[in-house]
Amino acid sequence: MSGRLSGKTAVITGGASGIGRATVELFLAEGANVVIGDVQDALGASVAQTSPNAVYQHADVTREADVKALIDAAVERFGRIDILFSNAGAAERDEGFASIDEASFNRVMQLHLASALYGIKHAEPHMRAQKSGAIITTSSVAAEGTTYGPILYSIAKSAVLHMTRLAAVRLAADKVRVNAIQPGLIATAIFGRALGLDQETSEAKAAVMGSIAELMQPLPVAGQGRDIAEAVLYLASDASRFVTGQSFCVDGGLTAGQVPNPEGGVFKPLADLFGVDPA
Ligand SMILES: NC(=O)c1ccc[n+]([C@@H]2O[C@H](COP(=O)([O-])OP(=O)(O)OC[C@H]3O[C@@H](n4cnc5c(N)ncnc54)[C@H](O)[C@@H]3O)[C@@H](O)[C@H]2O)c1
Numbered sequence: 001m002s003g004r005l006s007g008k009t010a011v012i013t014g015g016a017s018g019i020g021r022a023t024v025e026l027f028l029a030e031g032a033n034v035v036i037g038d039v040q041d042a043l044g045a046s047v048a049q050t051s052p053n054a055v056y057q058h059a060d061v062t063r064e065a066d067v068k069a070l071i072d073a074a075v076e077r078f079g080r081i082d083i084l085f086s087n088a089g090a091a092e093r094d095e096g097f098a099s100i101d102e103a104s105f106n107r108v109m110q111l112h113l114a115s116a117l118y119g120i121k122h123a124e125p126h127m128r129a130q131k132s133g134a135i136i137t138t139s140s141v142a143a144e145g146t147t148y149g150p151i152l153y154s155i156a157k158s159a160v161l162h163m164t165r166l167a168a169v170r171l172a173a174d175k176v177r178v179n180a181i182q183p184g185l186i187a188t189a190i191f192g193r194a195l196g197l198d199q200e201t202s203e204a205k206a207a208v209m210g211s212i213a214e215l216m217q218p219l220p221v222a223g224q225g226r227d228i229a230e231a232v233l234y235l236a237s238d239a240s241r242f243v244t245g246q247s248f249c250v251d252g253g254l255t256a257g258q259v260p261n262p263e264g265g266v267f268k269p270l271a272d273l274f275g276v277d278p279a
Contacts, residue, residue: 035057
């Protein structure tokens with residue numbers, strides 16, 4: 001199928017890499033105009049160069065003025081904004097509560113929470129006026145389990161979920177929908193970058209993440225940016241016209257639970273403890 005976003009204009013933050021880049025590519029293939037915002041200018045510009053329907057603009061999403069400017073750019077260049085995918089993000093090493101301070105708290109909350117809040121604030125007037133719009137925020141499985149992400153990151157991603165519901169209710173009367181995507185483990189540069197590697201090396205390392213996928217979640221495949229992009233496409237398109245205030249875990253079954261021990265199933269540890277043959 002194609003053309004599911006024909007005539008629509010999208011703003012995608014963090015579109016230079018990973019999930020954002022995969023979403024830019026899918027949205028363009030589905031007929032959207034796309035404004036890409038990122039801080040990796042050369043990479044972002046190279047993604048935009050693949051289509052006359054894409055433009056790149058430098059935007060540090062921790063700065064409200066930059067987020068507003070991205071939305072203004074969509075309206076000036078393409079006449080409207082129909083979709084906002086607040087996706088930009090990064091991870092940091094987790095060294096426990098003792099390592100958290102005012103600076104790290106503000107940094108992580110600005111990047112993951114305030115950025116999406118600024119997006120809602122500045123997309124809202126345009127979307128309300130046209131009586132349509134789809135905003136997709138980016139949470140994470142880290143908002144579900146306590147061991148899926150760093151502490152501050154997990155707090156921010158949890159707050160994104162509640163903010164998404166708050167916005168969905170406030171904007172619904174004008175048929176503006178707000179939903180969140182919750183990626184599981186997706187093979188992108190984010191992990192290498194968090195460990196201090198450069199973008200190119202991080203992307204190369206992400207390509208080998210499939211080898212550990214079956215240790216991480218029930219489906220023994222590595223999640224790719226495209227897997228998230230497909231879900232974001234649904235939330236962005238008219239196919240989801242009756243969906244708002246929801247969050248969508250796309251995680252290979254990670255949040256559904258652990259795979260039982262293949263020898264003896266869920267009762268194996270108890271059977272061992274009781275000295276009984278689990279079969
Ligand atoms: N990869 C995963 O496993 C995973 C899981 C759950 C949630 N997420 C979330 O998905 C989103 C995308 O992550 P990804 O895995 O594609 O990572 P990625 O590193 O491949 O891409 C993130 C992009 O965001 C950009 N960015 C970072 N800080 C920015 C800023 N201040 N302003 C503008 N752009 C900025 C980066 O330059 C990069 O292009 C993030 O919000 C991340 O927290 C990822």
